[in-house]
Amino acid sequence: MRASKLTTTLTALIEQKVPSFLWGAPGIGKSSIIKQIAQSKGVGFIDLRLALMDPTDLKGIPFYDKESHTALWAPPAFLPKSGEGILFLDELNSAAPSVQASAYQLILDRKVGEYELPSGWAIVAAGNREGDRGVTYRMPSPLANRFVHFEMQVDVDDWKYWAYKNSLDERIISYISYVNEHLFTFDAKSDEKSFATPRSWEYVDSILKSSISQDLVLDSISGAVGREVAVGFLSFAKVMGRLPDIETVLNSGEGEYSDEVDVLYALSTALVSTYLKDATDEKLDNLLRYTLGMKSEFAVLCVQDLQRNGVSMEHSSVFKEWVQKFAYLLA
Incomplete structure (x- = not known):
């Protein structure tokens, strides 16, 4: 799908908070499209490079709660706390399988550990195709099924x-x-x-x-x-x-x-x-x-x-x- 049609389609899905995945070759502007949508809507934009993260980076660090005598997870500061915006999970299929697994719950249930994504935020992910010579891992079917998928064409x-x-x-x-x-x-x-x-x-x-x-x-x-x-x-x-x-x-x-x-x-x-x-x-x-x-x-x-x-x-x-x-x- 060409960029102009993708922009229209993704804007509509983002408004409905439907998780979307944008596939395409390197350097064609996948992340730029999502950032421009956020700018045009006047909402926040957070770009997370999952390939650079460990599993605990998303879920947070566990700590002991004296009152409940249980272990809780301290959510990371980079995740949004309020307002509206787009949480962009870039290079998702370049992340290690353990990191992709950490993203399962966030994508489907909009929560991970003690953290819950604010209702005004939408999730969009992107990645290179497996044949593009990039570092990629085959996306597990359960994770793939959590997205609406699009392939971006150069026009x-x-x-x-x-x-x-x-x-x-x-x-x-x-x-x-x-x-x-x-x-x-x-x-x-x-x-x-x-x-x-x-x-x-x-x-x-x-x-x-x-x-x-x-x-x-x-x-x-x-x-x-x-x-x-x-x-x-x-x-x-x-x-x-x-x-x-x-x-x-x-x-x-x-x-x-x-x-x-x-x-x-x-x-x-x-x-x-x-x-x-x-x-x-x-x-x-x-x-x-x-x-x-x-x-x-x-x-x-x-x-x-x-x-x-x-x-x-x-x-x-x-x-x-x-x-x-x-x-x-x-x-």
């Missing part, structure tokens, strides 16, 4: 929406639009330590915004996404120098055009990215007016990316002209 359109919202370097967005398969190059059969994932492209964004000298950029990006992808990306990034002045286009609706596919991918992304940073009705009209002279598929790409980012165009007189020209591609 370029969903990633582009996220990338625009988070202001990733437009060269990265342009490159992934041009070479979709380089968003995610993980191969469980390969011994390569570096490979492209949504998470590693975030690292590339940080590298590009850092003070690393130009002679070290290739090696640094190779360390994040692999040598082949890094060479392809940096070669493509040189295309950005052949674009018309984006500010001029947005301020006047005029500019040079190109027939080169790589330039058009870069141009489409640059137009949308720059517009979103300072969105006005005038700039929208100018952007749409400029796209009337672009190759049809790239004019449509611009408008689709704007719409995915919540830009309304129905009020624009230029958009009416745009629809008349490109309606046949939208049918």
Whole structure:
């Protein structure tokens, strides 16, 4: 299931406090989705890495109660005491079987030892698939049956929406639009330590915004996404120098055009990215007016990316002209 549909589905299940498990390859943003749901709902978020825990970390430490002459369990301080939120059990199937067993009661009965999870908190877990070369243990059937299971897919359109919202370097967005398969190059059969994932492209964004000298950029990006992808990306990034002045286009609706596919991918992304940073009705009209002279598929790409980012165009007189020209591609 793609990220956009997962977000909608998981939000509904979290509201009903139905335990859910999110499966997927490493680096595709499983934990980010759950954290974003918590932020959008304005509730708490606690991320527990069960692979780093011992069984007593969840259940707590036993102590002797003088009054009852019994042993009680002191619950850990990291578990929530009140309010609303999402308790995220990350890397659940990477935890040792004894730790997974400690989670049974918490997941099903919402309590463990002397501790009881507040009614406003939902439980969501995540883990890598068994074939992804991560350290995983086969999940026992009784534990698996305590969740509703989903497998997250990598989707370029969903990633582009996220990338625009988070202001990733437009060269990265342009490159992934041009070479979709380089968003995610993980191969469980390969011994390569570096490979492209949504998470590693975030690292590339940080590298590009850092003070690393130009002679070290290739090696640094190779360390994040692999040598082949890094060479392809940096070669493509040189295309950005052949674009018309984006500010001029947005301020006047005029500019040079190109027939080169790589330039058009870069141009489409640059137009949308720059517009979103300072969105006005005038700039929208100018952007749409400029796209009337672009190759049809790239004019449509611009408008689709704007719409995915919540830009309304129905009020624009230029958009009416745009629809008349490109309606046949939208049918």
